[in-house]
Amino acid sequence: MTAEALNAFMAAGFAKWDRTGITIEEAAHRFVRLKMVTGDRSLRPGGTVSGPAMFMLADTALYAAVLASVGPKALAVTVNMSINFLRKPEPRDLIAECRLLKLGRRLAVGDVVIHSEGEDEPVAQATGTYAIPAD
Amino acid sequence: MTAEALNAFMAAGFAKWDRTGITIEEAAHRFVRLKMVTGDRSLRPGGTVSGPAMFMLADTALYAAVLASVGPKALAVTVNMSINFLRKPEPRDLIAECRLLKLGRRLAVGDVVIHSEGEDEPVAQATGTYAIPAD
Amino acid sequence: MTAEALNAFMAAGFAKWDRTGITIEEAAHRFVRLKMVTGDRSLRPGGTVSGPAMFMLADTALYAAVLASVGPKALAVTVNMSINFLRKPEPRDLIAECRLLKLGRRLAVGDVVIHSEGEDEPVAQATGTYAIPAD
Amino acid sequence: MTAEALNAFMAAGFAKWDRTGITIEEAAHRFVRLKMVTGDRSLRPGGTVSGPAMFMLADTALYAAVLASVGPKALAVTVNMSINFLRKPEPRDLIAECRLLKLGRRLAVGDVVIHSEGEDEPVAQATGTYAIPAD
Numbered sequence: 170m171t172a173e174a175l176n177a178f179m180a181a182g183f184a185k186w187d188r189t190g191i192t193i194e195e196a197a198h199r200f201v202r203l204k205m206v207t208g209d210r211s212l213r214p215g216g217t218v219s220g221p222a223m224f225m226l227a228d229t230a231l232y233a234a235v236l237a238s239v240g241p242k243a244l245a246v247t248v249n250m251s252i253n254f255l256r257k258p259e260p261r262d263l264i265a266e267c268r269l270l271k272l273g274r275r276l277a278v279g280d281v282v283i284h285s286e287g288e289d290e291p292v293a294q295a296t297g298t299y300a301i302p303a304d
Numbered sequence: 305m306t307a308e309a310l311n312a313f314m315a316a317g318f319a320k321w322d323r324t325g326i327t328i329e330e331a332a333h334r335f336v337r338l339k340m341v342t343g344d345r346s347l348r349p350g351g352t353v354s355g356p357a358m359f360m361l362a363d364t365a366l367y368a369a370v371l372a373s374v375g376p377k378a379l380a381v382t383v384n385m386s387i388n389f390l391r392k393p394e395p396r397d398l399i400a401e402c403r404l405l406k407l408g409r410r411l412a413v414g415d416v417v418i419h420s421e422g423e424d425e426p427v428a429q430a431t432g433t434y435a436i437p438a439d
Numbered sequence: 440m441t442a443e444a445l446n447a448f449m450a451a452g453f454a455k456w457d458r459t460g461i462t463i464e465e466a467a468h469r470f471v472r473l474k475m476v477t478g479d480r481s482l483r484p485g486g487t488v489s490g491p492a493m494f495m496l497a498d499t500a501l502y503a504a505v506l507a508s509v510g511p512k513a514l515a516v517t518v519n520m521s522i523n524f525l526r527k528p529e530p531r532d533l534i535a536e537c538r539l540l541k542l543g544r545r546l547a548v549g550d551v552v553i554h555s556e557g558e559d560e561p562v563a564q565a566t567g568t569y570a571i572p573a574d
Numbered sequence: 575m576t577a578e579a580l581n582a583f584m585a586a587g588f589a590k591w592d593r594t595g596i597t598i599e600e601a602a603h604r605f606v607r608l609k610m611v612t613g614d615r616s617l618r619p620g621g622t623v624s625g626p627a628m629f630m631l632a633d634t635a636l637y638a639a640v641l642a643s644v645g646p647k648a649l650a651v652t653v654n655m656s657i658n659f660l661r662k663p664e665p666r667d668l669i670a671e672c673r674l675l676k677l678g679r680r681l682a683v684g685d686v687v688i689h690s691e692g693e694d695e696p697v698a699q700a701t702g703t704y705a706i707p708a709d
Contacts, residue, residue, distance in 0.1 A: 220363055220382050225356035247355050248546065249568060251386040251521055251656040253683050253701060255676040270699050271660040275545065276518065276570070278658050280685075280699065282675075294675050294685065296658060296701060298519060298568070300546070383681065384703060386521040386656055388548050388566060390541040405564050406525040410680065411653065411705070413523050415550075415564065417540075429540050429550065431523060431566060433654060433703070435681070490652050491630035498625055517625050521656040 170237050172196040178241055179233075191229055196237040199269035203230050204286070206262050218258045218292075227252055227281040227295035230267035235277045235299050238269060242302055248276070250297035258292040259285040275301055305372050307331040313376055314368075326364055331372040334404040338365050339421070341397050353393045353427075362387055362416040362430035365402035370412050370434050373404060377437055383411070385432035393427040394420040410436055440507050442466040448511050449503075461499055466507040469539035473500050474556070476532050488528045488562075497522055497551040497565035500537035505547045505569050508539060512572055518546070520567035528562040529555040545571055575642050577601040583646055584638075596634055601642040604674040608635050609691070611667050623663045623697075632657055632686040632700035635672035640682050640704050643674060647707055653681070655702035663697040664690040680706055 170178065175193045180186045190206040205226045207218050228247055235245050264284050271278040276298055283293040305313065310328045315321045325341040340361045342353050363382055370380050399419050406413040411433055418428040440448065445463045450456045460476040475496045477488050498517055505515050534554050541548040546568055553563040575583065580598045585591045595611040610631045612623050633652055640650050669689050676683040681703055688698040 220385075221356055221360035224359045224363075224385075228355055228359075247389050249386065249388040249519065249548075250355075250359075251384065251701065253384040253675065253703070254382050255683060270658065270696055278519075278660060278699070291675055294683070294701060296656065296699060298658070384654065384683075386566065388540065388568070390548060405523065405561055413525060413564070413654075426540055429548070429566060431521065431564060433523070490633055490655075491626055494629045494633075494655075495626035498629075517659050519656065519658040520625075520629075521654065523654040524652050 170196060170240060172201075175201070175233050175236060178236065182243055189225065189229070191226060193233050196233065199234065199238050199272060201230055201233045201237050201267050203233065203265045204262055205265070207260065218260075218263060220254055223254070223258070223263070223283055223293045224250070224252055224295070226263060226265050226283060227293065228297065230265040230281045231279045231297045231299060234267040234269050234279050235301065238272055238277070239301060244302045245299050248298040248300050250295055252293060252295040254293050256290060256292055259288065262286045263292070275303075277301060305331060305375060310336075310368050310371060313371065317378055324360065324364070326361060328368050331368065334369065334373050334407060336365055336368045336372050336402050338368065338400045339397055340400070342395065353395075353398060355389055358389070358393070358398070358418055358428045359385070359387055359430070361398060361400050361418060362428065363432065365400040365416045366414045366432045366434060369402040369404050369414050370436065373407055373412070374436060379437045380434050383433040383435050385430055387428060387430040389428050391425060391427055394423065397421045398427070410438075412436060440466060440510060445471075445503050445506060448506065452513055459495065459499070461496060463503050466503065469504065469508050469542060471500055471503045471507050471537050473503065473535045474532055475535070477530065488530075488533060490524055493524070493528070493533070493553055493563045494520070494522055494565070496533060496535050496553060497563065498567065500535040500551045501549045501567045501569060504537040504539050504549050505571065508542055508547070509571060514572045515569050518568040518570050520565055522563060522565040524563050526560060526562055529558065532556045533562070545573075547571060575601060575645060580606075580638050580641060583641065587648055594630065594634070596631060598638050601638065604639065604643050604677060606635055606638045606642050606672050608638065608670045609667055610670070612665065623665070623668060625659055628659070628663070628668070628688055628698045629655070629657055629700070631668060631670050631688060632698065633702065635670040635686045636684045636700075636702045636704060639672040639674050639684050640706065643677055643682070644706060649707045650704050653703040653705050655700055657698060657700040659698050661695060661697055664693065667691045668697070680708075682706060
């Protein structure tokens with residue numbers, strides 16, 4: 170699936186997709202890049218993006234990377250996700266890049282790195298496993 | 305901190321605490337139990353609670369368990385969290401119980417189990433590490 | 440499978456099972472308890488059991504819990520494992536208890552807690568996912 | 575620390591370092607590459623390297639990356655490690671590369687990718703957190 174198709178698929182499936190602030194900017198086989206516009210919706214006191222907002226971004230990135238690689242399977246589900254919070258993010262948009270480390274018939278495993286836009290050091294890293302339903 | 309003090313602390317610190325649907329129902333040394341009322345806010349298509357909503361509940365439970373044990377330290381931060389999604393939750397309120405496996409001077413580690421209210425089998429399990437700031 | 444059958448299955452399948460120091464002491468549906476005799480084999484400088492030795496014990500516990508519940512499937516494999524090292528273990532035998540949080544047709548998820556024998560506070564906790572082969 | 579200094583430090587600190595089959599081949603600030611010669615020591619039935627042997631390699635890589643960056647602190651300890659087993663490794667030497675995602679005063683977080691020598695697709699991926707003792 171292309172980035173355009175993925176954005177349309179998300180908007181059709183999730184009533185509140187617009188409110189997440191997330192856009193899929195690039196999609197390829199086993200790779201996606203997403204941007205999350207950070208509004209006050211996800212900010213903690215002190216102006217930083219909350220951990221759960223970063224988790225949602227990482228989970229969405231992994232879901233999008235699976236869909237980009239195997240096509241629109243709405244029922245792919247997260248089996249588990251392990252996330253490391255590395256440093257306080259700037260109050261700035263976040264970029265998430267996900268690469269699939271494995272793409273099996275039933276399980277996909279991906280690595281997600283999240284940066285504040287324009288910064289080198291990552292603010293969070295996650296790895297997760299998705300179960301892919303049989304057709 | 306008591307459950308009552310924790311609820312007041314959360315409401316004072318997080319502008320949108322009310323919207324999370326979370327209440328701390330019980331708090332003791334190294335233990336808390338939380339309830340999350342599930343509204344349409346966190347529901348995925350199909351009527352189930354989303355993964356990120358369960359992550360938020362697990363993260364809040366661990367934060368509350370740390371505060372219950374060491375007092376109001378707003379700056380305690382999640383170092384990492386690993387969450388397993390075990391089965392599709394019913395469209396019903398969720399109960400999270402968190403026990404601290406370790407409470408050191410600088411790091412606390414806790415285990416969180418999430419159930420749909422009235423069900424025995426857990427819908428999610430998480431373990432996480434919190435960094436506790438020096439005074 | 441009973442504890443006795445599990446010990447025999449392990450000894451037959453792993454040429455160096457004896458050298459691990461591990462015995463399955465109790466087995467039930469979705470539960471096992473193992474003991475690891477700690478010799479100098481697995482000790483770090485300072486006399487404590489090494490992290491990799493505790494990982495091996497946790498991984499074996501999860502494998503045994505799966506076999507105890509679904510029968511002898513040698514080809515069940517670890518998908519992932521997340522382990523927390525909580526405190527320095529005493530130079531003493533270790534007890535691992537594993538409970539399956541989920542036992543699906545294809546995936547099992549278990550929680551493992553490791554104690555030094557005779558101590559209350561756990562030295563390590565792990566959660567892991569196993570893939571169960573189709574027959 | 576250089577690769578040479580790291581190998582000497584490991585050999586001096588761990589009586590059975592030689593038996594692990596591990597050599598640190600390259601070390602830089604926040605990066606190391608290790609090789610593990612796989613003998614029958616770590617092979618499972620079927621001739622593949624065992625999960626615990628890959629865990630030991632990942633844990634050693636993270637420890638070496640911390641030492642390479644902060645100097646010889648024998649007492650740095652693993653706080654947690656999350657490992658994904660991606661595919662059956664060939665019965666061949668393994669290469670592990672570790673990059674530190676964060677190097678704080680007290681905590682370091684690293685990402686480890688393990689390949690069979692000469693293969694592109696990784697056989698395992700791990701992320702872990704190390705606690706760095708105060709001087």
